[in-house]
Amino acid sequence: MNLSDDFAFTQGSLGDYADCARRFELRFIKRVRYPALEVQDALGFETRTRQGARFHKMVQQHLLGVPAEALAASLADDEELARWWANYLARGLTDLPTQRLSEITLQTHLAGRRLVAKYDLLALAPGGRAVIVDWKTGARVPSQSSLRGRMQTIVYRYVLAQAGAHLYAGERIPPERIRMDYVYVAAGGERVSFAYSAAQMREDEALLAEMIAAIDRAETFPLTDDARRCRFCSYRSLCDRGGAGRLEDFDFDEYEYEDEEIFALDFDQIAEIEF
Amino acid sequence: MIELSKGQTEILELPLDRRIWLEGMAGGGKTTVAVRRVLHLLASGVPAESILIFVPQRSLAQPYIRALRGLTSHRGGQVSIHTIGSLSLQMVETFWFLIAGQAGFKHPQDLPNFLSLELVQYFMTRAIEPLVDKRDYFSSVRIDRPRLYSQIVDNMNKAALVGFPISEIGSRLKSALASGVEQAHIFDDAQTCAMAFRQYCLKHNLLDFSLQLEVFRAHVWAAPAARRYLRGRYRHLIVDGLEEDNPASQEFLKDLLESCQSALILYDRDAGFRRFLGADPDSARRLRERCEVKATLEDSFVMGPEVSALGAALAGQLGVTVSVESEADPRRALITVAHRYHPEMVDWVAEQAAFLARERGVPPNEIVILAPFLSDALRFGLVDGLERRGIPWRTHRPSRALRDEPAARTLLTLARLAHPQWGLPPTDFDVVLALMAAIDGLDLVRAKLLTEMLYREDRLLQFAEVHSTAMQERITFDLGERYDRLANWLNRYIDGGRADAIDIFFRRIFGGLLSRAGFGFHDDIDAGNISMNLVDSAREFRWALDFMSRYDAQIDLGLDYVKMVDRGVIANSYLRDWIADVEESVLIAPAYTFLLNNRPVDYQFWLNIGSEGWSRRLYQPLTHPHVLSRGWPPGAVWSEDDEQAMNRLTLGRLLLALTRRCRKAVYLGYSELSESGYEPRGLLLETIQGLLRRLAREEQHV
Ligand code: SF4
Numbered sequence: 001m002n003l004s005d006d007f008a009f010t011q012g013s014l015g016d017y018a019d020c021a022r023r024f025e026l027r028f029i030k031r032v033r034y035p036a037l038e039v040q041d042a043l044g045f046e047t048r049t050r051q052g053a054r055f056h057k058m059v060q061q062h063l064l065g066v067p068a069e070a071l072a073a074s075l076a077d078d079e080e081l082a083r084w085w086a087n088y089l090a091r092g093l094t095d096l097p098t099q100r101l102s103e104i105t106l107q108t109h110l111a112g113r114r115l116v117a118k119y120d121l122l123a124l125a126p127g128g129r130a131v132i133v134d135w136k137t138g139a140r141v142p143s144q145s146s147l148r149g150r151m152q153t154i155v156y157r158y159v160l161a162q163a164g165a166h167l168y169a170g171e172r173i174p175p176e177r178i179r180m181d182y183v184y185v186a187a188g189g190e191r192v193s194f195a196y197s198a199a200q201m202r203e204d205e206a207l208l209a210e211m212i213a214a215i216d217r218a219e220t221f222p223l224t225d226d227a228r229r230c231r232f233c234s235y236r237s238l239c240d241r242g243g244a245g246r247l248e249d250f251d252f253d254e255y256e257y258e259d260e261e262i263f264a265l266d267f268d269q270i271a272e273i274e275f
Numbered sequence: 276m277i278e279l280s281k282g283q284t285e286i287l288e289l290p291l292d293r294r295i296w297l298e299g300m301a302g303g304g305k306t307t308v309a310v311r312r313v314l315h316l317l318a319s320g321v322p323a324e325s326i327l328i329f330v331p332q333r334s335l336a337q338p339y340i341r342a343l344r345g346l347t348s349h350r351g352g353q354v355s356i357h358t359i360g361s362l363s364l365q366m367v368e369t370f371w372f373l374i375a376g377q378a379g380f381k382h383p384q385d386l387p388n389f390l391s392l393e394l395v396q397y398f399m400t401r402a403i404e405p406l407v408d409k410r411d412y413f414s415s416v417r418i419d420r421p422r423l424y425s426q427i428v429d430n431m432n433k434a435a436l437v438g439f440p441i442s443e444i445g446s447r448l449k450s451a452l453a454s455g456v457e458q459a460h461i462f463d464d465a466q467t468c469a470m471a472f473r474q475y476c477l478k479h480n481l482l483d484f485s486l487q488l489e490v491f492r493a494h495v496w497a498a499p500a501a502r503r504y505l506r507g508r509y510r511h512l513i514v515d516g517l518e519e520d521n522p523a524s525q526e527f528l529k530d531l532l533e534s535c536q537s538a539l540i541l542y543d544r545d546a547g548f549r550r551f552l553g554a555d556p557d558s559a560r561r562l563r564e565r566c567e568v569k570a571t572l573e574d575s576f577v578m579g580p581e582v583s584a585l586g587a588a589l590a591g592q593l594g595v596t597v598s599v600e601s602e603a604d605p606r607r608a609l610i611t612v613a614h615r616y617h618p619e620m621v622d623w624v625a626e627q628a629a630f631l632a633r634e635r636g637v638p639p640n641e642i643v644i645l646a647p648f649l650s651d652a653l654r655f656g657l658v659d660g661l662e663r664r665g666i667p668w669r670t671h672r673p674s675r676a677l678r679d680e681p682a683a684r685t686l687l688t689l690a691r692l693a694h695p696q697w698g699l700p701p702t703d704f705d706v707v708l709a710l711m712a713a714i715d716g717l718d719l720v721r722a723k724l725l726t727e728m729l730y731r732e733d734r735l736l737q738f739a740e741v742h743s744t745a746m747q748e749r750i751t752f753d754l755g756e757r758y759d760r761l762a763n764w765l766n767r768y769i770d771g772g773r774a775d776a777i778d779i780f781f782r783r784i785f786g787g788l789l790s791r792a793g794f795g796f797h798d799d800i801d802a803g804n805i806s807m808n809l810v811d812s813a814r815e816f817r818w819a820l821d822f823m824s825r826y827d828a829q830i831d832l833g834l835d836y837v838k839m840v841d842r843g844v845i846a847n848s849y850l851r852d853w854i855a856d857v858e859e860s861v862l863i864a865p866a867y868t869f870l871l872n873n874r875p876v877d878y879q880f881w882l883n884i885g886s887e888g889w890s891r892r893l894y895q896p897l898t899h900p901h902v903l904s905r906g907w908p909p910g911a912v913w914s915e916d917d918e919q920a921m922n923r924l925t926l927g928r929l930l931l932a933l934t935r936r937c938r939k940a941v942y943l944g945y946s947e948l949s950e951s952g953y954e955p956r957g958l959l960l961e962t963i964q965g966l967l968r969r970l971a972r973e974e975q976h977v
Contacts, residue, residue, distance in 0.1 A: 006344035032800050033807040036786025042779045054386075061369055065500035070372040073384045104324065105353045114347055163350040166322040237790035238798065244786065 002029050002218060008107065008114040011155040014211055018151060019229050025221035026235050036234045037244045051081050052137040055185065056103075056120060059088060059135060063102040063121070084137060084185040091189030096133065097125035101167065108162035110205065111212040117159040126169035132156050132180040138251065139186045147182060147192055156180055157196045158204045175201045276311075283308045286570050287315055291511075291537050296563045298542040299572035301935035302875060305541040308572070309513050310342045312539050313354065316511055323352040327509040329528060330358055331520040331554070334872045339513075355509070359524040360484065363491035364389060367482065370501045374494035381478045388481050388822050391815060395483045396844045398819075399424045402475035403468045412464040415457055416896050421844055426897035427468050431485035433903040436521040436553040438492075441469050441485070444903070451902040451913040465897045479826055481819075488523055496527065505531065512538040516873075518556035519543070522905050525559050532565050540566060545590075545597055545931055555905055579939055581608035586934030592962045592969075594920075595927030606970060608934075609963075611943035618656060620946040624880050625660025627942055628861055631878055632666050639667055639859050641877035645866040645933070646944075647888030653950060657863050667860035678840050682802040683809045685712040685795070686781050687837060692735065693768050693780065697834045700733035712795045713788075714757050721750050725758060734769070735762035757793050764788050777833035778813035781806060866933065875936040882944035884963065885955020890926040926958055 007028070017024040026032045039045045058071050068089055075082040093100075100123045107116045121133040134152065147153060157180050164173045178196040183189060223239055224230065230241035231249065279287060286308050289295060297305055317323060330336045336356045343354055357365075367374075368387065375383035390398060403424070407413065413423055430448075434441045445466025453459040476486055495501045512535045514520075514528060532538055540562055563569060578586070585605035587597045610627075614620040624644060631637040644657060654670060661668045677683050688701045688709035701709070703726050710722040717725075724746070729736040738755035741747050747755060764784065775783060785806050789796040796802040816839075817832050824830075862869065866881070866889075883889075892900070901921060902913055934941070943963065949955045 006341075006347075008344075030800065032803055034790070034803045035782045035807045035810045036790060037779070037782045042782065043776065057368075061372070064369060064504055066370060066372050074372060074386065076384070106351065107353065108350045109347045112347060114344075114349075163352075166320070166351050170320065234786070237786050238803075240792060 002216065006114070008116040009110075009212060010116050010118070011150075011152040014155065014208070015151040017211065017215055020224035020233070021218065021221040022223045022239065023233055023235060024215070026238070029221075032235070032238075034234045034238060036237055038232045038234055040244050040246060051078065051084075055081060055084055055088075055137055056135060058085065059092070059120065060102045063100055080186075087185045087189035088135070088183075091191070092133075092135070092183055092185065093123075096123035096131055097129050099124045099126075099167075106159050106163040108159050111209040111216070113212050113216075115155065115159060115208065115212075117156050119156065119160075122160070122164075122167065124164075124167055124173075126167075126171070128177065130160060130164060130168065130173045130178050132160060132178070134180070134182050136182050136184045137186050138184065141184045141187050141190050141192065144192060148194060153180055153194055154204045154207065157194070158201060158208065161196065161201055174198075277307060279308070279311065280304065280572075280574075282570075282572055283311075286539075286572075287311050289568060291316065291319060291321065293568050294532060294535065294538040294540075294566040295568040295570060296540050296542065296566035297570045297572065298544055298563075300545060301543050301873075301932065302578055303572035303574060305543070305572055306338050306515055306873075309515055309539050309541055310338050313339060313513055314342060314346070316537070317346070317349060317351070317354075321511055323349075323354045325508060325510040326354045326513065327511070327531075328354060328356045328513045328515070329362075329524070330356070330514075331516045331524065332358055332871060333361075335516050335519075337872075337874075339515075359488065359521070359527065363488050363495075366495045366501055366505070367487055367490050370495050370498055373498050373500060374490065375480075378490045378494045379477050380480055382480050382826070385480050385825070386822070388479070388819055389487060390481055390483050390819065392484075393812070393844065394815065394819050395428055396421060396424060397816070397839055398475065398481060398483075399428060399472055400839075400844060402472050403427075406468065406471055407464075410464075412468070413461060413897075416461060418894070418896070421842070423897060426895050427465055427472065428483065428485075429895075429898045430465060430903065431469050431473070431483065432488075433553055433898070433900070435485035435488040435492075436523045437555075437903065437905045438522055438526070441473060442466070444469055447902060447907070447909070448897075448899060450910055451907065452899060461896065479823055492523060492527070496530070506534040510534075510536045512540075514538070514540040517542050517559045517562065519554045520559065521553035522555050522558050525555065525562065529562055529565065532562065538566065545595070545928075545935075553900075553904070558905055578935060578937065579603075579608070581605060582934050582937050582939065582941070585609060585941065586931050588966055588970075589930040589934070589962060590927040592966050593923045593927030593930070593958075595924060595931060597931065604970075606967070608937075608940050609943065610940055611945060614946040616948055617946045617950045620882070620944050621653065621656040622660050624882060624942065624944050625657060625664060625666075628661065628878075628880065629664035629666050632861070633664075637877055639861045641938075642880070643862045643864065643869055643876050643878075644880040644882060645864060645869055646882040647866055647886055649863065649865050650950065653882070654863060661861060668863055669860045670863040676843070677805070677808055677812065680805045681708065681712045682796065682799075682805040685709045685789075686784070686806060686809055687840060689713070689765065689784055690777060690780055690833065690837060692733070693765050693784075694774065694833060695733050695769060696774075697831070697837065699834070699837060703727075703730060706730050706735075710758070710761075713761055714754060715793055715795050715797060717754055717758075721754060724750060729758075729762070735765060737762060761788065761794075774833070776814075776817050777836050778810045778817060780833070781810050781813060785810075866929065870929075870932050870936070873936070875938060877937070877939045878942065879933060879937045879940075880942040880944055881933070881959075883950065883955070884943050884945050885949055885957050885960040887955075887957045889929070890922040890958040892922075892925075922958060926962065930959075930962075 002025075013024065013028050016027060026034075062068055062071055072082070072085060075085060100121060101119075102121050103118070104122055105116060105118045107114050109115065119132055120135050123131045123133060134156070157175070157178055160178055161173055161175050165171055175196045175198045180194045180196070182192045184191070223241075227241060230236055230239065232244075233241070236242055236244070283304055286295065286297060297308065299305055313326060313328065316326060328336060328339050339354075339356060368389070371387050372383070375387065380387075400420070404420075407420075416423065430444045431441050434444055439447070445462045448462040448465070449459050453462055472483075473486065475481070476483060482490065496505075509531065512528070512531060517525065517528075517540055528540075542556075542559060542563070580603035584603040585608040588605040590597050612623060614623060628642050628644065631642055632639050646653060649670070658668055658670070678687065684705070685708070688705045691697065691699050691701045692706070706726045707719070707722045710725055711717050711719060728741050728746070729738070738747070738750075738759045741750070741755075764787065785796065788794055790803065791797060796806065813836055816836050820830065820832050820835070862876075899913070901907055901917075945960070947954060
């Protein structure tokens with residue numbers, strides 16, 4: 001057993017394992033935080049990731065009732081983000097069921113482990129369709145086949161099918177009712193959709209269960225043989241795998257936008273030593 | 276899973292549309308019921324997203340987090356766990372564009388900037404220092420500036436938590452405490468500074484904790500969209516430790532309770548030891564009336580009868596009445612041996628702890644060693660004593676200065692070397708330390724030699740500049756080559772006229788050099804984590820100031836960062852959160868830190884029982900926890916008698932809280948001469964002596 005009993009798998013951690021077992025080990029088993037740069041142009045990279053995070057936050061605010069105009073007024077200094085925003089407003093919410101839940105996390109269990117998915121948006125009509133929407137801010141829309149094989153496509157649909165009953169009038173959501181949409185707001189709001197089926201779900205389940213079991217069984221976590229996977233990995237100097245990659249080559253499409261760390265400033269932190 | 280008592284089961288199984296008030300003493304199993312109630316709600320099909328667990332501080336959420344994480348069979352959403360701090364931050368951020376204008380922010384169309392504690396200190400320094408210098412404020416107060424400013428922050432936080440305007444801070448303090456003109460001036464100055472800081476924050480879209488809370492209370496919670504969201508979402512409420520929470524939380528909960536379908540509110544009788552943080556157990560009781568079911572759990576599952584008697588007797592000595600009394604002899608729960616010198620006492624404590632662990636088979640994590648404060652010397656003595664006896668230990672000093680960590684110090688020194696334009700060259704001593712840490716295998720003697728010979732005019736010269744070959748050989752060419760790589764890296768950076776943002780500089784030199792093979796941070800996970808903490812702190816600083824540059828003149832961020840680190844304002848403390856606790860180990864901690872974690876143990880050691888620190892407040896001339904509390908009558912004057920009475924009450928509550936988290940016995944660490952060589956006469960010592968004398972007298976009369 002490599003991981004603590006309560007470890008929760010996500011598409012990110014499984015994707016890391018698929019890319020490089022050593023990266024999985026460093027990040028999730030040894031929990032090493034390593035501050036080396038992902039790309040040479042660190043500030044450019046940061047600007048881009050912060051724009052992405054802000055966009056996600058804005059959508060969430062909008063869906064919770066903050067008027068679109070108030071949000072748009074805050075974008076005077078950022079033309080690119082304003083363009084994404086306009087694309088979102090124009091095409092982001094079309095053809096979606098009306099019950100909408102943003103930034104919602106669901107969990108199920110598989111192979112004795114928790115499996116968790118954090119959704120940008122779930123749009124459901126109990127008894128009807130259940131659509132997963134994931135906002136993408138990359139400028140280039142990847143091919144349908146590469147998106148289909150992504151861990152995110154596999155995990156998100158599977159978890160919703162397994163764990164979405166309480167959002168669907170207490171009924172398990174039939175896989176055939178599930179659809180996953182990637183919406184490319186930086187590419188005019190283009191949408192790439194994936195349907196789901198019971199057969200696909202069984203296939204995904206087998207794949208995920210095998211991956212989880214393999215991680216639990218693993219005794220060694222070898223470095224990847226494919227050095228291209230190291231280009232944007234912050235553990236490069238630990239593994240002796242060369243310098244930081246170029247911003248132009250970085251694929252923001254696979255970047256996971258975590259909320260900027262909330263430093264919940266609790267009053268209790270202040271006086272833990274002195275009283 | 277623990278088997279529940281009949282009383283606990285009855286509460287657990289109450290219908291899911293009841294609001295339940297559950298009170299009792301600590302150790303009565305309230306949290307156990309609440310954790311099970313959460314699981315029961317989930318098992319009954321209640322959506323996890325609709326459950327809110329609300330606690331006064333995050334550590335109290337641990338039993339819930341553990342139980343929820345252990346639910347490997349759960350399918351569904353996630354339960355929310357919040358404190359008033361985390362919830363208000365999330366809500367203010369989400370609804371910011373709806374409320375920023377009416378809340379008085381000068382740039383409501385721009386993003387808010389939430390300040391961490393260290394950034395509050397920094398901006399406080401920026402906002403009020405010119406005023407303090409110009410008008411010679413606080414000149415008669417003999418404590419350093421960071422501590423002065425933290426008291427001003429503290430006043431503002433108390434105003435927000437208790438619910439009075441910050442403009443009343445000065446008048447409240449003056450009417451209760453000002454015995455002369457000088458004192459009155461100090462409170463006036465504290466008031467002026469608080470107002471100046473608040474104006475500064477409003478002008479620059481900054482939110483410290485007090486402003487965040489005020490904005491949440493006055494604006495977000497009043498906004499229909501936000502109310503709709505919170506009330507629609509959280510239909511089931513679990514509140515743990517209500518008595519330790521503040522009036523702001525209690526008001527919010529009272530309101531939220533109206534729309535909840537079910538609630539379970541836990542109230543610890545005889546507690547409220549967090550009063551120094553604004554806890555208000557009296558006002559908490561007002562929520563009781565809003566609950567349909569009122570239940571109690573009286574018996575303690577924790578304390579043995581002797582410990583229970585000890586808690587009651589000590590509290591009684593100090594005038595704190597206790598709801599449950601015990602007939603047992605409290606002395607049976609007390610173990611002590613008097614020592615002449617402090618180190619002897621420390622060694623005795625280590626010996627007794629080792630005896631319990633080795634001879635009696637007590638798991639080490641069932642033993643805690645507590646003191647009012649944990650000095651480095653005391654900690655060292657204890658750790659050394661335990662290690663010599665092979666007993667695992669852990670210490671919960673919450674934080675330490677980041678800049679004191681060798682990895683962080685090295686990065687800061689290298690930053691100074693790389694930025695000669697700052698005019699802050701490192702000292703020779705710092706260069707020696709940095710070279711030693713940066714170059715793998717370089718010892719102190721060689722690092723000194725290199726520094727003496729090659730650190731010239733604030734730059735590192737080439738190894739070839741060491742004129743004598745004999746000296747080069749002594750240092751070795753291998754080390755010389757790596758030294759050159761470091762010097763070249765820095766000199767290229769300087770000559771390239773490059774000025775990275777400071778956090779990016781740290782990351783670049785970390786990834787490009789220090790963590791490479793042959794250098795000191797290679798394969799050193801601790802150094803990586805510490806460097807990451809420094810990067811986080813510097814980046815947060817840059818983001819906050821970048822943001823400010825829209826409104827104020829640009830400043831050199833890197834320079835300001837390094838200066839603030841030197842002054843102890845920034846990067847002064849951090850949590851070594853990545854170091855997993857060795858579960859099976861003896862905990863060494865300040866008494867309040869132990870309490871705030873709310874985990875009972877078999878044996879407690881109370882050290883330095885003669886110390887005033889057990890009962891006396893710190894010297895804080897600009898603030899006052901009681902005068903600025905909700906219960907303080909306006910216009911009343913705080914007297915020396917009040918001070919004495921409060922010290923007694925505080926100690927009484929503390930001892931009660933400690934004994935309620937102790938199952939078997941308390942060991943007292945006493946030495947005739949204190950750590951600093953004085954004869955101690957603190958209130959705890961006096962109370963224990965008084966109790967023992969009284970019991971002896973009573974025995975004679977039987
Ligand atoms: S640098 Fe390459 S080998 Fe090392 S963890 Fe990253 S991806 Fe794996």
